[in-house]
Amino acid sequence: MVSHENGIVMICSMSPPRNIILTIISTFAYTNRVKLPSNNYTALMNAVAKVGPVGLALAAGTWGSYEKGVFETTDTTVNHAVTLVGYGVDKKTGEKYWKIRNSWGVGYGEKGYIRVKRSDNDASNCAFDNDPLVGIDCALDSNGKKRDVKPVKVCGTSAVLFDGSYPVGAKYLS
Numbered sequence: 500m501v502s503h504e505n506g507i508v509m510i511c512s513m514s515p516p517r518n519i520i521l522t523i524i525s526t527f528a529y530t531n532r533v534k535l536p537s538n539n540y541t542a543l544m545n546a547v548a549k550v551g552p553v554g555l556a557l558a559a560g561t562w563g564s565y566e567k568g569v570f571e572t573t574d575t576t577v578n579h580a581v582t583l584v585g586y587g588v589d590k591k592t593g594e595k596y597w598k599i600r601n602s603w604g605v606g607y608g609e610k611g612y613i614r615v616k617r618s619d620n621d622a623s624n625c626a627f628d629n630d631p632l633v634g635i636d637c638a639l640d641s642n643g644k645k646r647d648v649k650p651v652k653v654c655g656t657s658a659v660l661f662d663g664s665y666p667v668g669a670k671y672l673s
Contacts, residue, residue, distance in 0.1 A: 530667065530669075531666070531667045532554075532665065532666050532667060533546075533550075533664060533665055533667060534663075534664045535553070535663040535664060537660070537662060538622060538625065538652060538653065538654035538660045538661055539622065539660065540619075540620075540621045540622040540654075540655070540660055541622075542663075543583070543660055543663050544586065546663065546665055547583050547584070547585060547586065548586075550665050552582045552583060552665065553583040553664065553665045554580065554581075554582055554583075554663065554664050554665065554666075555581050555582070555583050555659060555661075555662060555663050556577050556579070556580050556635055556661065556662040557577055557579060557581060557657045557658045557659050557662070558572070558574040558575050558576050558577050558579070558628070558653070558657045558658040559574070559578060559579035559581070559601075559657060560576055560578055560579075561574045562579075562657075565607070565608045565613050566608060567609050568589070568592075568614065569589050569592065569594040569595075569596045569614045569615070569616050570613055570614060570615050570616060570656075570657075571615075571616040571656055572656060572657055573626070574657060574658075575626045575627065575628050575629075575653050575658055576628050576629070576630050576634070577633070577634045577651075577658050577661060577662065578633045579634065580602070581599050581600060581602065582599065582600040583597055583598070583600075583659070583663065584598050584600050584612075585597075585598040586617055587614075589614070594616060595616070595617040595618060595619075596615060596616060596617050597614070597615045597617045597655075597656075597659055598612060598614055599612060599613050599614075599615055599659075600612055601613055615656050615657050615659055616656040617655070617656070617659075621655040621656070621660055622654055622660060623654070624654055624655055625653065626653060626654075627650040627651065627652055627653065628651050628653045628658065628661075629650045631648055631649075631651050632648055635651070635662065636648050636651075
């Protein structure tokens with residue numbers, strides 16, 4: 500796993516293992532974070548509506564072909580960190596979506612954003628990430644011993660509800 504701390508990339512050496520939390524811009528730092536309850540639709544909706552952008556670790560293995568519209572997938576292998584910036588309803592189709600800022604540049608999707616399908620029952624739209632070593636867990640503990648890594652429950656399209664957090668104490672580094 501790779502995580503970002505104050506703009507510095509850290510390789511999987513945390514004990515206990517820690518989830519990916521935010522994509523950090525190197526000119527900002529934060530002193531702490533609020534970890535949202537895993538797979539909790541209401542907590543994620545409230546955080547993005549009342550606090551602002553939320554860092555997510557989610558399943559983006561099928562996102563490469565996305566160009567526009569509301570995207571739907573059954574991928575559950577968490578492997579990517581993004582920023583949730585909002586939610587809405589598509590004016591043409593009536594589909595609900597999460598609006599997510601991807602890190603692949605403005606040439607990706609809708610000027611760097613993807614709209615991922617959302618439903619009011621996302622918390623019951625669950626499956627398992629059967630390969631958590633791809634992006635959310637560590638194979639070895641802090642002593643270098645092999646850990647028994649088990650599948651994890653993930654909910655929402657692209658596992659959007661699984662791992663969310665937002666920074667507190669953020670400041671600009673000049």
